[in-house]
Amino acid sequence: MNVELTELTRKFGRVRAVAGVNLEAGPGVFGLLGPNGAGKTSLLRMMATALPPTSGTMRLLGRDPGAYGPRREIRRRLGYLPQTLGYYPGFTVAEFVEYFALLKDMPPRQVPRAVAAAIEQVGLGDRARAKLRTLSGGMLRRAGIAQAIVNEPELLLLDEPTAGLDPEQRVAFRALLRDFGQRATVIVSTHLVEDVGAACAEVALMDGGRIVFHGTPAELIARGEGSGAAGDAPLERGYSAALAAARSVAAA
Amino acid sequence: MSSDDLLTGGHRDAGPHDVDLDRVWLGVAEQVWRRRPGPVERAAGRLLRSPGLARALVTTPSLLLGWVIATAVVLIAGVGFTLGTGQPWVALLAPAVAAAGIAYAYGPGIDPAWELSLSMAVSDRIVLLVRALAVFGLNAALGLVASAASGAAAAVTFGWLVPMTAVCALALAAATVTRSPNVGVAAGSAGWLIAILAGQAADGRFTTVVTDSSLFLPYLAFAACCCAVVLAATRIPRGTR
Numbered sequence: 001m002n003v004e005l006t007e008l009t010r011k012f013g014r015v016r017a018v019a020g021v022n023l024e025a026g027p028g029v030f031g032l033l034g035p036n037g038a039g040k041t042s043l044l045r046m047m048a049t050a051l052p053p054t055s056g057t058m059r060l061l062g063r064d065p066g067a068y069g070p071r072r073e074i075r076r077r078l079g080y081l082p083q084t085l086g087y088y089p090g091f092t093v094a095e096f097v098e099y100f101a102l103l104k105d106m107p108p109r110q111v112p113r114a115v116a117a118a119i120e121q122v123g124l125g126d127r128a129r130a131k132l133r134t135l136s137g138g139m140l141r142r143a144g145i146a147q148a149i150v151n152e153p154e155l156l157l158l159d160e161p162t163a164g165l166d167p168e169q170r171v172a173f174r175a176l177l178r179d180f181g182q183r184a185t186v187i188v189s190t191h192l193v194e195d196v197g198a199a200c201a202e203v204a205l206m207d208g209g210r211i212v213f214h215g216t217p218a219e220l221i222a223r224g225e226g227s228g229a230a231g232d233a234p235l236e237r238g239y240s241a242a243l244a245a246a247r248s249v250a251a252a
Numbered sequence: 253m254s255s256d257d258l259l260t261g262g263h264r265d266a267g268p269h270d271v272d273l274d275r276v277w278l279g280v281a282e283q284v285w286r287r288r289p290g291p292v293e294r295a296a297g298r299l300l301r302s303p304g305l306a307r308a309l310v311t312t313p314s315l316l317l318g319w320v321i322a323t324a325v326v327l328i329a330g331v332g333f334t335l336g337t338g339q340p341w342v343a344l345l346a347p348a349v350a351a352a353g354i355a356y357a358y359g360p361g362i363d364p365a366w367e368l369s370l371s372m373a374v375s376d377r378i379v380l381l382v383r384a385l386a387v388f389g390l391n392a393a394l395g396l397v398a399s400a401a402s403g404a405a406a407a408v409t410f411g412w413l414v415p416m417t418a419v420c421a422l423a424l425a426a427a428t429v430t431r432s433p434n435v436g437v438a439a440g441s442a443g444w445l446i447a448i449l450a451g452q453a454a455d456g457r458f459t460t461v462v463t464d465s466s467l468f469l470p471y472l473a474f475a476a477c478c479c480a481v482v483l484a485a486t487r488i489p490r491g492t493r
Contacts, residue, residue, distance in 0.1 A: 087365060104304070
C-alpha cells in the first residue's frame with residue numbers, strides 16, 4: 001500500500017477539518033469527492049507532507065513522514081498540485097517545471113529531459129518558453145500538473161486538477177491520469193463527479209472531515225438507484241444519496 | 253498527411269521505419285528549453301552541493317538586482333548624510349535595510365509557490381536558512397563598503413555588525429511566526445529604532461547603540477533567542493505515526 005492512514009486527524013483551533021480518517025490506497029486512480037469544507041484539501045495537504053496531522057498514523061510509500069530522512073525520500077517520489085497554485089510570474093513554463101524538478105532532488109542530468117517530457121505530456125509544448133504571467137488559467141493549471149509529474153511520482157496528489165481546463169483538455173488529462181494510475185497511486189480531489197466516473201477505479205466521499213463512503217464508482221452509482229436523490233447523472237445521484245444517508249445518520 | 257509523411261516528404265519507403273519521433277522531439281525540446289545556469293548559480297551549486305538549493309537561492313526576492321540596487325542607493329544616501337553631518341548614518345541605516353532584506357528572503361507572504369515548496373525534498377527550512385545567510389552576507393558586505401567610504405571610525409565601521417545580527421534575527425523571527433514579511437520589516441525597524449532611542453536616552457548619544465561594546469553580548473543573546481524562535485516556527489512536529 002502506498003498510502004496508509006489510520007485515525008488521521010487535523011484540527012485548526014477547535015475546528016476538526018479532518019476527523020479520524022482511515023484509508024488505504026495502492027496503485028491506481030483514487031477519487032476524493034465531497035462538498036466544500038469536507039476536509040479534502042486538508043487531507044491532501046497532510047498526504048503531501050505540507051501540513052502535519054494533529055493526531056493519527058500516516059505511512060506514505062511505506063515510510064513515516066514524521067522523520068526527516070523518510071520524509072525526504074517520500075518527497076522525492078511525490079507529486080503534488082495544490083488547490084491554489086502559486087507561481088513566479090517571471091518564470092517561463094520550462095523554468096517553473098525545472099525549478100520544482102530541482103527542488104525534488106532529481107539528478108541534474110535527468111532534469112532537462114524530464115522537464116521536456118512533462119511539458120509535452122500536458123500539451124504545453126508550444127508555450128514552454130512563455131512567461132507564466134502570459135498564460136490563461138487553464139494553461140497555468142497544466143503547468144502546475146507538469147511540475148507535479150516531472151519526477152514520475154509514485155504518489156501523485158492532485159487538488160482540483162481539472163479546474164479551468166476546457167472539455168478537450170479534461171479528456172486528455174483523464175487519459176494521463178489513467179496512464180499514471182498503471183504505475184502510481186494517484187489521488188484526485190475534485191468537485192466534478194464525471195472526472196471520477198471517467199478516471200477513477202476507487203472513490204471516497206468526504207463530509208464533515210470523515211469518509212462517509214468508500215467504494216468503486218459503480219457502487220456509488222448503485223447508492224443512487226431508486227433513492228430519488230438529486231442529480232443529472234447516475235454518479236451525481238449516487239453522490240447525493242450517499243451524502244444524504246451519511247448526514248441523516250449523523251443527525252440521528 | 254501524417255507526421256511520418258511530413259518527415260519523409262510523402263515517400264514512406266525512403267524514411268527509416270523505426271524512428272521514434274516522440275523521442276526525437278523530446279531530445280530537441282530538451283536542448284531548446286534547457287536553461288543555462290548563470291555563474292552565481294553554478295558557484296552556489298558547487299558550494300551548497302545542491303542544484304535545487306542553488307536555484308532557490310538565486311530566486312531570493314531580496315537578492316534580485318532591483319532590490320540590491322535599492323539597498324545600495326539607501327546606503328549611498330547614508331554615506332552622503334554621514335559625510336555631510338558627521339553623524340554615522342550608514343551604521344544606523346545598514347541594520348534596518350538588512351532586516352528588510354531578511355524579512356523578504358522567504359516565506360508564505362513573499363514566496364508565491366510556498367505551498368508547493370513545503371512538499372519538496374529540499375527542505376523549506378534549509379532554503380530559509382541559506383537565503384537568510386546570503387542576504388545577511390550581502391548586506392554586511394555592502395554596509396561595510398559604505399561605512400568605510402563614509403570615513404567612520406573603526407569602532408563604528410564594525411560596531412553595527414553585531415546589532416545588525418540581532419535586528420535581522422528579530423525581523424526573521426517576526427516574519428516567520430506571523431507569516432508576513434511586512435510584519436518582519438516593521439518589527440526589525442521598530443526594534444532598531446527603540447534601541448537607538450534607548451541608547452540616546454541613556455547617555456545622550458544615539459551612536460551608543462553601535463559603539464558600546466558592553467551591549468554586544470546582549471545583542472548576540474537576543475539574536476540567539478530569535479533564531480530559536482525561527483527554528484521552532486519552521487519545525488515539522490514528529491509523532492505522525
